[in-house]
Amino acid sequence: MKGIQQFRKNKQGFLLVDAMIGVLVVAIGLAALAALYTYGIGVMVSAARQEKAVQIASEKIELLKAADGHSEADIKLIAEHINSKENNKILLDNIEYSIRAAVGASLYDTNRNYPGDDTIYPVKVTITWSDPRPQVLTLQTYIHTNE
Template sequence: MQQLRTNKQGFLLVDAIIGVLVVAIGLAALAALYTYGIGVMVSADRQEKAVQIAAEKIELLKAADGHSSSDIEDLMMDNIGTDPEKAKSVEIDDIKFYFWGTGRFLQDNNSTGVNQLYYVKVFVKWSDPRIQTISLETYIRTKD
C-alpha cells in the first residue's frame, strides 16, 4: 500500500497543470475568434457604406430616366466622374471612398425605338487595410 502511494505523488499537480493549459488554449482561441469577428464586422460596415454610396450615385442617374443619353452622360461627368485616375471622393468615418462610373448607350436591334437603354456601372474603392472595390450596375431608359 505504501508503494502505491509513493508512485502517485505529484499526480494532482500534473492534472492541474494540464487542466490550466487546456483552459488557456481555449481562451486564446476564443480571443482570436473574437478579434477576427470584430475585423469582419468593421469590414462589412465599410462595404455597406460603399454600396450605399454607389446606390446613391445610381439613383442620381436614374432621376434622368427618360431623358436623352447625352443628359445622362452630362450628369455622370458632373456628379460621378468617369476616370478612375481622377475619381471623386467622399469621406465617411475617417475612411475615404473613391467613386467613378462607366456608361454606354445600348439600342435595341429591333429598331422599335422603345427599348433604348443606357448601361451604367458605378465603382467605389477604399482601403480596408487592403484596397477593396465594389460595383453596382443598372440600365436607364433613354428617349434617343
Template sequence: MNGIKQFRKNKQGFLLVDAMIGVLVVAIGLAALAALYTYGIGVMVSADRQEKAVQIAAEKIELLKAADGHSSSDIREIVEYINKEGNNTVTQDGIEYQISAEGGAASLGNSYPGDEMLYPVRVEVKWNDPKLQVMELQTYIKVKE
C-alpha cells in the first residue's frame, strides 16, 4: 500500500503536462488551418482577377471578330481604336487592367478559295496583383485583301 501512495506522490502534475501538450497540439493544428484558409482566399481573389482579364480580352477579340470578312485595314483600324488612350484601360473592383491589341504584320496566305486570307490578331491584358500579371488571347480572322 505504501508503494501505491509513493507512486501517486511522485506523479503529481502529470495530468497538467498532458493537458498542456494537448492544447499545444490543437493550437498548432488551428494555426495551420488558419494559414491554409488565408492562402485559399488569396488564390480565390487571384483567380477572380484572372477571370476578369479573360473576359476583357474576350470582349476585345469579339470586337475584332466583328470585322471577319472585311479587309485587313479595317482590322488595323479596330486595333488602333482598342489601343487608343482612354479605350485601353478598364477598372474593375479597384484593379486597373491595361489592354493592348495587335494585328499580324502579314496574313498567313491563301487559306480560303478566292481572295480571303487568315489574319492573326492578339489581345493582351496586364494588371498588378500585386506583381505584374499578363493574360493573352490570340485568334485568326478571315480577311479580304
C-alpha cells in the first residue's frame, strides 16, 4: 500500500498537464472545423453563382434555338440582340454577369471530324463574372437552319 501512495505523491499535477493538453487538442480540432465550415460556405456561394450563370446561358441558348429551322440571318439577328449593350449584362445578387453570343462556321472544332452538313449552324454563349476571380462558363450547341 505504501508503494501506491508514494506513486501518487510523486505524480501531483499530472492531471493538470493532461487537461491542458486535452484542451489544446480540442481547440485545434475546433479551429480546423471552423476553417472547413468557412471554406464550405465559400464553395456553396461559388456554386450558386455558377448555377445562375448556367441558367442565364441556357436562357440565351433557348432564345437562339427559337430560330431553329430558320435562316442563318435570323440566328445572327438574335445573337446581335443578345450582344447589344442593353442585353449583354445582367446584375444578380450584386454580381454582374456579362453575356456574349457567337454564331457561325468559325466555331466548328477543327480537331473533330465534322460531317459538314450545311444545315447545321453552331452557336456558343459565354458568360463571365467575378467570384472574386474572373470566371467563365461556355455553352455550345448546334441549330438546324433551312439553308
